[in-house]
Structure formats: structure tokens, C-alpha cells
Amino acid sequence: MSVSSAAADRSVRTPLPVLGRDVTVPLVTGGEVAYAALDYAASAPALQRVWDDVAAYAPYYGSVHRGAGYLSQLSTDLFENARATVAGFLDCRETDQVVFTRSTTDSLNLLAAALPAGCQVFVFETEHHAALLPWRDARVTCLDAPGSPDEAVGTLERALADRDPHGPALVCVTGASNVTGELWPVRELAAAAHAHGARIVLDAAQLAPHHPVSVRELDVDWIAFSGHKLYAPFGSGVLAGRADWLREAEPYLAGGGASRKVTRRADGGVDVEWHEGAARHEAGSPNVIGAYAVASACKALTEAGWETLVAREQHLIRRVREGLADVPEVRILSLFGDDAPRVGVISFVVEGWNSSHFAAALSAEYGIGVRDGLFCAHPLVRRLLGSDPQTQGECGAPEAAPGEKSLNAVRVSFGAGTPDEHVDRFVRAVRELVREGARWTYRTEDGRCVPAV
16 A cells, blocks of 8 residues: 555544543443543534634633623624625625524424414424424424435425426435435435425434535525534534524514614514524524534534545444444344445344344443434335334334344444444444343333333
8 A cells, every 4th residue: 555545545444533532331241441521423423623713712602693702702703704704615696694502302393483474394204203293383294204215306396396396395305314324315305395386304323423514506495403412512502594484473582682773562462573694593592602502513523524524424334334234133224225325324223123222232332322213204214114104102112021032233334433343242242232132130210121120
């Protein structure tokens, strides 16, 4: 191997520094081990860069848009610069708005509250609940899970062709599945939506941490994502996109910051003139540190280089999938097949194992943190498992004791901060558990499988 190729190989295998990389956890079998955080799809660890930026700003924290003092002015500039950074990260159009929210769920509920009267919403049953459930005041058409990207586009086109062509319509679609990690044909779905007079919002919660996302290239109307999945777990999210529906809607929250002018009427009531920009939906004291953290993460990922980050993640995906392929008892869940492009999210079931039991053993005996359950995507996981879609179950809650049939799955997820050793330990642990069984006894407590003591 040449010096240059060796350097390139090292760059692919070098994770970005994250908090928690030196944390050790106890094992039920004795001793401690470095914790392998493989639940990035739920919440990714904070980038060290993000933590350092927040720590440097914290002494200068002040209220924004309200104070004449130096710290308030500094914080206001930082908050608005964060908005501009996010707009650049998403390659927004000049007329787009960036609204800071609490999360992807909050962002999509905000958009749902801004829908025009009579709006029809089209959403696949494969969506995360954050994208499946907010549209309670709209007419919702839930589309069947497709078996391929082409089928997804065809399904949407047929549904849109049957709608009322004169009324408003919105399509909500994920960029990458939080269950299978598979990439969805967003650009093609956007083209289908626009061809039929509909708009489209992209749930980028699982896409933005793994791939560059461009509003212009994908031609979507809105993008929603969460800071806590983008290595910035400080309680902030983003809704970015077209301004008109947001400008015409009642404020998502009523209060200070959203109002431009409030006057008392003679009859004792009040008249309100609301802001028309992003502030219209950012009432109250905004989460300045959360917004700054998101902007810091956007900068860090951009500066690290998406080509390198994507190549490194694909390297990890191959290691995990090839390792699991050597264990016949493991079945990886997929909609689009083994060759579908994907991000670092893999869900699976293990023959003869309750999924909660398996996840508990990974944690207690190997120091590996994964997720088990239905991943807040109940209809999709039910379909992939072939179980009754009417069977009730809670997000992350097991439905059977150790050794009994499980109606849930196990999810392993990783990203820019994951070392090779963590995924290699995970693959070894899966092999050992399947071939040798758990070394400890487990019981069900408060709906979860835990080590017996």
C-alpha cells in the first residue's frame, strides 16, 4: 500500500471525536469495559467540537432579541448566525425560512398546524411516528409500504392522481428509514408531488447526520431534523423551507417574540400583530445554546468532508452486515433488499431469542448499547416481522419474557463517532450469544428485560 493510500485508509477509519468515548461500564460477569454506544439512531453522542463550542459560549449566554446589554446583543448575533449556518448546511433557497424547534417531532407538528384548510396529506405507513401522526386536522391518506424505490414513486403518483386537483396537498416522506437505514428516492418523490400540484416535506432526522442534504437538489419544500441525532443533544430541532404557509398560519405558540404589536381594545380584549418571519413560530425565550450547538455540528460535519464521512460509514456498514451474514439465525429487516443504499441503521431479529433479552445481554455482558422494540415505527416493523398489525405494543417495550417469541426487533446504529472496535465487538457478541447463549439469567421488570440479581 502506498503512503498516500495508507493515509486515505486511515482517514476513512478515524472517527470524529465524541463525548463518552472513554466511558467505562460494569459487566454483570465482572470487570468493566469501554461502552460501545451503538444507538445513534435514537440520540447520537455530542461531538467534542460541539461541546467545546457550547462551553466557550456559555459564560456569555444572554436573552436574545430583547436586551440592550452586550451579552444579549452577542447572543442575538450568535442565534441569528446559527440560523444562517443551518440554511447554508441545507443549501436553502434565498426565500426559505429556518425555524428553530425542539425536535423533528416538534417541527412536523408545527408544519401540521400551518396546513391550509382542506389540505390532504399523503404519508407512507413506513414513517416514524413523528411523521405519521401529526396530521390530525388534515385528510390523511396512508400509503402501503413499497417493495422498492420505484414502487414508492409509483404508489405516490397513483395516489396523487386520484386526489382533488384543486385543493392543497402535502407529501411527507423520510430520507432514510429509522428501522432499515435504507435511503428513499426523495428527489423522485418530490418530482411526483410537484407534478401533481402537491408539496413535500422531508423527514431528515436519519439522513442529515449521515449524508449531505440539499433543499435545492432534492427540490423539497421543507426539511425537518433534530439536533440530538446530529451530534448536538441540546434540545433543538429545525424546520426549514418555504415561508408562505408558515407566514399565513396562526403562530404555533402565542406569546412574546411571536408578536410584533399588542394593543388593548376598548371592550377589554387585545389585538395582536404577529411577526411574519421565523420569529412568528418561535415564541418565548428561544433555546440559544441548542441552536448554537446545531450550527456547530453543521460546521463540524461540513469541515470533516462528507465524502470521507460517508466512505467511513459505508466501511462500518459492510463490517456489520458481513459479520451478521455469517450467523444464519440472524435475519436483517429490509424493504428494498440487500443492495439498497443505506445509512448506518440496521434492524434484525434472532431466531430463538426474544429481542429484549438479546439487547439486555449485549448490554449487561458486553457493554454494548443498542435499541430493541418497534422504534416508534410500529406499522413498518409489524410489516417487516410479518406480525398482526393490530397487535398492541409500546415503543421499546418487550412483549415476551426471555426465551418466548418476540414481536420486536433489535436495532444497531452508528455514525461519524463510532470506532471500528465497537462494531467488531458487536459482531463478536452476536456470534457468541447465538452459539453459546447468555452467560447470565434475566427477568422481566417494569416491562423490560434486565439481569437477575
